[in-house]
Amino acid sequence: MGKVAVNSPAHRPLVSTAVYLAPSVKFPLQKRGLGTIYTPPLARLIEQLQRLPSVGPKTAQRLALHLLKRPDAEVENLAQALLDAKKRVGQCQVCFHLSAEPVCDICRHPQRDNSVICVVSDPRDVIALEKTREFRGKYHVLGGVISPMDGIGPEQLTIQPLLHRVSQPEIKEVILAISPSVEGETTTLYLGKLLQPFTKVTRIAFGLPMGGDLEYADEVTLARALEGRREL
Amino acid sequence: MGKVAVNSPAHRPLVSTAVYLAPSVKFPLQKRGLGTIYTPPLARLIEQLQRLPSVGPKTAQRLALHLLKRPDAEVENLAQALLDAKKRVGQCQVCFHLSAEPVCDICRHPQRDNSVICVVSDPRDVIALEKTREFRGKYHVLGGVISPMDGIGPEQLTIQPLLHRVSQPEIKEVILAISPSVEGETTTLYLGKLLQPFTKVTRIAFGLPMGGDLEYADEVTLARALEGRREL
Numbered sequence: 001m002g003k004v005a006v007n008s009p010a011h012r013p014l015v016s017t018a019v020y021l022a023p024s025v026k027f028p029l030q031k032r033g034l035g036t037i038y039t040p041p042l043a044r045l046i047e048q049l050q051r052l053p054s055v056g057p058k059t060a061q062r063l064a065l066h067l068l069k070r071p072d073a074e075v076e077n078l079a080q081a082l083l084d085a086k087k088r089v090g091q092c093q094v095c096f097h098l099s100a101e102p103v104c105d106i107c108r109h110p111q112r113d114n115s116v117i118c119v120v121s122d123p124r125d126v127i128a129l130e131k132t133r134e135f136r137g138k139y140h141v142l143g144g145v146i147s148p149m150d151g152i153g154p155e156q157l158t159i160q161p162l163l164h165r166v167s168q169p170e171i172k173e174v175i176l177a178i179s180p181s182v183e184g185e186t187t188t189l190y191l192g193k194l195l196q197p198f199t200k201v202t203r204i205a206f207g208l209p210m211g212g213d214l215e216y217a218d219e220v221t222l223a224r225a226l227e228g229r230r231e232l
Numbered sequence: 233m234g235k236v237a238v239n240s241p242a243h244r245p246l247v248s249t250a251v252y253l254a255p256s257v258k259f260p261l262q263k264r265g266l267g268t269i270y271t272p273p274l275a276r277l278i279e280q281l282q283r284l285p286s287v288g289p290k291t292a293q294r295l296a297l298h299l300l301k302r303p304d305a306e307v308e309n310l311a312q313a314l315l316d317a318k319k320r321v322g323q324c325q326v327c328f329h330l331s332a333e334p335v336c337d338i339c340r341h342p343q344r345d346n347s348v349i350c351v352v353s354d355p356r357d358v359i360a361l362e363k364t365r366e367f368r369g370k371y372h373v374l375g376g377v378i379s380p381m382d383g384i385g386p387e388q389l390t391i392q393p394l395l396h397r398v399s400q401p402e403i404k405e406v407i408l409a410i411s412p413s414v415e416g417e418t419t420t421l422y423l424g425k426l427l428q429p430f431t432k433v434t435r436i437a438f439g440l441p442m443g444g445d446l447e448y449a450d451e452v453t454l455a456r457a458l459e460g461r462r463e464l
Binding site: 051064068081087 | 266268269270271272273274276277279280281283284285293294295296297298299300304306307308309310311312313314315316317318319320321330331332333336337338341343344355356359362363365368
C-alpha cells in the first residue's frame with residue numbers, strides 16, 4: 001500500500017476506535033483536518049433529521065441522501081406539507097382534537113351522536129378509536145393526564161370545557177377511555193366523581209387482549225379481566 | 233353500553249377486520265362516512281412522510297404528530313434545510329462526490345495527497361471511507377457499477393473523466409474500492425484493464441471482517457481470505 005496516502009496504525013492516537021470515530025458520527029459538521037465529511041447544506045439537513053424521534057445518525061444520513069436523489073418537486077412537497085401542517089393544524093374549539101378548522105370534522109359531522117362523549121388524553125387516542133369504526137359519538141381530548149409529579153393538575157387539562165359540555169341536557173353518557181397507568185387511573189377516578197352528578201359515566205373494559213394467552217397474562221390484567229366479567 | 237353510539241357486531245359488514253381496516257390506514261384522507269380521521273393538512277404531511285424509505289403509515293403518523301408538537305422554528309428549520317440541501321448540493325466537477333461548491337472540500341484540501349485516487353461507486357462510500365480517517369488521498373465517484381441488465385454501461389458512469397484524471401503525470405496509484413457483487417467485480421476488472429497502462433492499480437482487500445468467526449464465514453469469503461494472504 002502507498003505509504004504516502006495511508007496512515008500506518010503506528011501513527012494513530014492511542015484511543016479505542018469507538019471513541020475515536022464517535023465525534024465525526026455525532027457531529028457531522030465537525031472539522032477533521034482533512035475536510036468535512038458532509039458538504040454544509042447536507043450536514044445541516046442530517047442534523048435537522050436527527051431531531052426526529054427514533055432517527056439516529058445512520059437513518060438521518062440515509063434519509064438525506066435519499067431525498068437528494070428525488071425530484072425537486074417531491075422535496076418541495078414535503079417541505080410545504082411540513083410548513084402547512086404546522087401553520088394550519090390547531091385544536092378544535094369544542095373537543096380539542098387536532099383540526100385545521102375552528103371546529104373539527106368529527107364535532108361538525110351531522111350523523112354523529114351528540115349524546116355520547118368519549119374522553120381521551122391525547123389526539124392519537126382519537127385516531128386509534130376512529131380506526132376501529134365502532135364509535136359514532138363525539139370526543140373530548142384532555143391534553144394529558146393528572147400527574148402531580150409533573151406539575152399537571154386538573155387546571156392544566158381541558159376539564160373545565162368538558163364540564164361545560166357534559167352539563168348540557170342532551171348528554172346521555174360519558175365514556176372514559178384513558179390508558180390504565182397510575183396517572184391514567186387517577187384521572188379516570190377524578191373525572192368519574194366530577195361527572196357522575198351530571199350523567200351516566202362509563203369506562204372502557206380492561207382484560208385479556210384478543211389473541212392473548214391467559215397463561216402468559218400478567219396478574220393485574222387477569223385480576224381486571226375477572227373483575228370485569230360479564231354474563232353470557 | 234349505549235346502543236345509540238356503539239355499532240353492534242351484527243351491523244358490521246361481513247368482511248374480515250384486516251380488510252375492513254386497511255383503507256383508512258393506507259389512505260388517511262379517504263372519507264369514512266363519519267368524517268376524516270386526519271384533518272387535511274395533517275393527512276398530506278403523513279402522506280409525504282410515507283414516501284421516505286422504511287417509513288410506513290404508523291411511523292409517518294408518529295413523526296407528523298411529533299412535529300406538530302414542536303416549536304414553529306424547529307419545523308421551519310427542517311423545511312428550510314430540505315429545500316436548501318436540495319437546491320445547493322450537486323456534484324463536484326472533479327470527483328463527482330456530493331458538494332455545494334463547484335469543487336468539493338476533499339478535492340480542494342491542500343493537505344490531501346493528489347497522487348492517489350480511490351474509486352468508489354456511490355457518494356455514501358466516500359462518507360464511509362472518510363469516517364475511517366485512514367485515507368488521505370482523493371476520490372472518484374463512478375455513480376454506479378457496470379450492469380448491462382439495467383442498461384448501465386461504462387458510458388453511463390464517470391469513467392471518461394476518471395481516465396482524464398488518471399492520465400495526469402502526478403498520479404501514482406488508483407485504489408478500486410467497489411463492493412464485491414457480480415456487477416461490482418465486473419466494474420473492478422474493467423477499470424483494472426483500462427487504467428493499468430497509466431498507473432499502478434490496486435483493489436481493497438476482501439477477507440474475514442474484524443471480529444468475524446472463521447468457522448461461520450461463507451466459502452467465497454474464506455477463499456478470498458486465503459487468496460489474499462500476506463506474509464507476516
